[in-house]
Amino acid sequence: MAIVDLKNRITNDLSRYNKSKLSSQSLIYIDQDSYKLDDGPASVDLSVGDKWFFVNENTAYDVADGVEINPFQSILIETKEHIRMPLNVFGLVTGKGRHIFQGAFISTGKIDPSFDNKLKIGIYNGSKKKIKLVKDAPLCTCVFFEMETNLPYENKRSNDAAPVSPKPIGRKKRFLVWVKENKELIAIFISLIALIGTLLNVFLKID
Amino acid sequence: MIVVGENLSSLISQHKIVENVNECYDETSIALSLDNNITDIIPTGDMTFVYGNELPLEWIKERCLNNDEFLTLGPGESALGCSHERVNIPVGYFGILQTKGSLARLFVTIHCCDAQIEPGFSGKITFEIVNFSKMTIKIRPKEKIGALFLFKTSTNIVKPYNGRYNNSDKPTIQKKI
Numbered sequence: 001m002a003i004v005d006l007k008n009r010i011t012n013d014l015s016r017y018n019k020s021k022l023s024s025q026s027l028i029y030i031d032q033d034s035y036k037l038d039d040g041p042a043s044v045d046l047s048v049g050d051k052w053f054f055v056n057e058n059t060a061y062d063v064a065d066g067v068e069i070n071p072f073q074s075i076l077i078e079t080k081e082h083i084r085m086p087l088n089v090f091g092l093v094t095g096k097g098r099h100i101f102q103g104a105f106i107s108t109g110k111i112d113p114s115f116d117n118k119l120k121i122g123i124y125n126g127s128k129k130k131i132k133l134v135k136d137a138p139l140c141t142c143v144f145f146e147m148e149t150n151l152p153y154e155n156k157r158s159n160d161a162a163p164v165s166p167k168p169i170g171r172k173k174r175f176l177v178w179v180k181e182n183k184e185l186i187a188i189f190i191s192l193i194a195l196i197g198t199l200l201n202v203f204l205k206i207d
Numbered sequence: 208m209i210v211v212g213e214n215l216s217s218l219i220s221q222h223k224i225v226e227n228v229n230e231c232y233d234e235t236s237i238a239l240s241l242d243n244n245i246t247d248i249i250p251t252g253d254m255t256f257v258y259g260n261e262l263p264l265e266w267i268k269e270r271c272l273n274n275d276e277f278l279t280l281g282p283g284e285s286a287l288g289c290s291h292e293r294v295n296i297p298v299g300y301f302g303i304l305q306t307k308g309s310l311a312r313l314f315v316t317i318h319c320c321d322a323q324i325e326p327g328f329s330g331k332i333t334f335e336i337v338n339f340s341k342m343t344i345k346i347r348p349k350e351k352i353g354a355l356f357l358f359k360t361s362t363n364i365v366k367p368y369n370g371r372y373n374n375s376d377k378p379t380i381q382k383k384i
Contacts, residue, residue, distance in 0.1 A: 008299075008363060016221075023217035024210045024359060025299065088214070150213060 004144040007041035022150050026086030035081055043141045048133050049080035066134040074124035085115040087151040091144045103127025106140045113151040208359045211235045222297040239290040239353035241346055243272045244377040246287040261383040277345035280338035287378035289331040291349055296328045299363040303356045310352050314340035317353050327367020330375040
């Protein structure tokens with residue numbers, strides 16, 4: 001098993017990627033020219049893209065002028081780069097030194113063979129200060145390994161179609177949105193309470 | 208590491224190692240066939256040759272076989288042939304040529320211990336065909352007679368081959384050292 005030499009194994013040409021998916025010299029597709037091989041041909045840096053997410057929430061927020069991570073908060077940030085993996089290469093995502101010195105942690109992740117999407121990178125701010133990340137800033141680094149076998153099939157992963165919200169909203173506003181989205185359920189719930197009250201009233205009168 | 212299976216077939220198309228993948232891909236190797244161009248070396252005079260010199264031009268006879276014509280080799284006879292396929296070895300890979308088993312079992316070999324095809328080589332591969340048997344052997348052009356095995360090299364940082372046998376489109380004769 002060897003670490004993939006990225007100098008010769010990254011392409012932004014989709015037809016070259018498709019042609020080589022099973023080759024012993026298969027190519028990793030990255031749609032941008034902006035990826036960086038700053039630390040040599042063994043690892044590639046990916047950068048902050050357009051969207052970020054709260055953990056366990058599917059709504060995407062626009063990075064726009066940057067995203068602030070509060071102390072002890074974790075969020076997900078989508079990479080700018082779209083990655084397509086061949087069927088015989090496996091990737092690992094890890095943090096960059098600059099985040100370690102800020103007290104932030106990138107959650108380690110894997111990139112499976114045939115993965116085809118933008119990556120969502122988990123970042124946790126373990127410091128007591130807010131951390132701000134701006135669009136295109138270096139986010140994480142990836143290392144790729146050659147496998148001893150080819151994946152016998154391709155995973156079909158569709159692009160996420162999460163709605164994009166310009167700004168994150170507060171708890172109060174989120175509650176109001178929830179009320180608006182669930183007004184029928186709330187009406188049924190109130191009717192049930194009224195019904196129970198009426199029944200109790202009737203029973204009390206009989207007694 | 209030898210490259211086999213779908214890694215090999217995909218590598219062949221990716222780098223156009225040979226033009227026709229379906230014709231040449233053979234699970235663990237690339238099948239090579241005999242070209243119509245043949246070069247005979249027929250010594251004359253005292254028939255002595257000093258290694259390191261250039262072959263006398265009058266000893267070299269080039270010919271082109273028709274598709275229905277045979278390359279005929281009597282017992283102990285030899286000729287220079289070449290692969291019908293033009294082969295491109297990508298940097299990062301190294302080729303080793305072997306005689307196809309069915310021909311080797313007739314005591315015919317297509318190389319004289321000169322089986323290595325270096326990274327960056329491009330062209331038709333010259334065969335040193337020798338009939339070691341006691342039979343006369345006839346081989347048709349386009350018949351599969353060789354197998355090319357590809358090995359991955361430990362690094363890509365090697366100078367691509369650009370030697371005197373590169374870009375050949377017919378059998379290449381021995382060249383002066």
